[in-house]
Amino acid sequence: xxxxxxxxxxxxxxxxxxxxxxxxxxxxxxxxxxxxxxxxxxxxxxxxxxxxxxxxxxxxxxxxxxxxxxxxxxxxxxxxxxxxxxxxxxxxxxxxxxxxxxxxxxxxxxxxxxx
Amino acid sequence: xxxxxxxxxxxxxxxxxxxxxxxxxxxxxxxxxxxxxxxxxxxxxxxxxxxxxxxxxxxxxxxxxxxxxxxxxxxxxxxxxxxxxxxxxxxxxxxxxxxxxxxxxxxxxx
Numbered sequence: 216x217x218x219x220x221x222x223x224x225x226x227x228x229x230x231x232x233x234x235x236x237x238x239x240x241x242x243x244x245x246x247x248x249x250x251x252x253x254x255x256x257x258x259x260x261x262x263x264x265x266x267x268x269x270x271x272x273x274x275x276x277x278x279x280x281x282x283x284x285x286x287x288x289x290x291x292x293x294x295x296x297x298x299x300x301x302x303x304x305x306x307x308x309x310x311x312x313x314x315x316x317x318x319x320x321x322x323x324x325x326x327x328x329x330x
Numbered sequence: 331x332x333x334x335x336x337x338x339x340x341x342x343x344x345x346x347x348x349x350x351x352x353x354x355x356x357x358x359x360x361x362x363x364x365x366x367x368x369x370x371x372x373x374x375x376x377x378x379x380x381x382x383x384x385x386x387x388x389x390x391x392x393x394x395x396x397x398x399x400x401x402x403x404x405x406x407x408x409x410x411x412x413x414x415x416x417x418x419x420x421x422x423x424x425x426x427x428x429x430x431x432x433x434x435x436x437x438x439x440x
Contacts, residue, residue: 219373250430255338257419257430258374273427305373316362316381319428321373 217242221306221322227330228293228300236291236325238306246312247289248319251275252303261304264289265312293327301329332357334431336420342437343410351405351434353420358429360422363396363403368417368433377418378405410438 219240228234240247246265250258260273264283278297283289293300303326307319335354343349353363361382366374380387380396380403387394393406407414417433 221373255432257334257432260427263427307373316379316423318364318376318379319374320376323373324371326371 219306219308219320219322221304221325223325224323226325226327228327229330231295233292233294234327236293236304236306236327238289238291238322239287240289240306240308240320241287242308242310242320243286244308244310244320245286246309247283248307248309249273249279249281249289249291250305250307252305252324258305261291300327302327332424332429334358334420334422334429336418336431336434338432338434340435340437342439345411345438345440347410349407349410349414349436349438351418351436353403353405353431355401355422358401358422358424359398360424362423363394364421364428365392365394365403365405366419366421366430368419370417374419407436410436412438412440414438 222237248263249261252258259275261279262281264270267286280292303324305324306322309317309319333356364379365377368374378394380394391408395404415438417435419433421428421430
């Protein structure tokens with residue numbers, strides 16, 4: 216089955232540590248996204264990538280970094296500079312980079328907590 | 331500032347009734363509006379997309395309206411079932427990006 220796989224499902228970070236969240240898709244989609252979801256709030260865009268080897272900051276990119284070396288993969292690193300990293304992180308993809316008029320397909324998220 | 335507002339209080343309805351969820355937006359002029367369903371601990375799942383020149387769109391028991399004058403979309407589920415219980419998110423395009431509302435939780439009781 217085609218889809219988006221996020222791993223791990225749960226992740227714990229110690230203070231001062233960087234952690235990397237994995238996102239893999241086999242939908243052959245060009246565009247990929249990372250969102251953060253906090254309780255009772257909408258999804259907020261962290262980074263997006265319209266094509267391999269290219270990515271742009273979203274609304275809340277500070278303290279995060281990404282790479283897009285392969286079409287299928289868009290890992291997100293939560294750095295120690297992110298002071299409030301506890302959240303539910305969602306990865307998504309769409310067929311092309313015109314984000315607004317296309318459905319986005321989401322993974323099942325990674326829940327990150329601070330120890 | 332730009333805002334998308336969905337009722338943060340849960341909507342409780344009886345099985346078989348029609349559920350109506352509201353999405354209001356301010357300081358946007360979206361060309362598209364999308365609705366998603368999200369179950370606890372899962373990612374959102376796309377349901378429907380409606381364009382600004384479409385007043386209404388249907389898919390099985392789902393109906394979405396888009397009123398650009400009122401800056402509002404209504405999402406209806408007819409003959410609701412307990413399996414429809416979930417959080418429903420609306421999203422509008424801001425430029426070429428999607429911006430999501432906070433969602434409304436729907437509880438359908440048997």
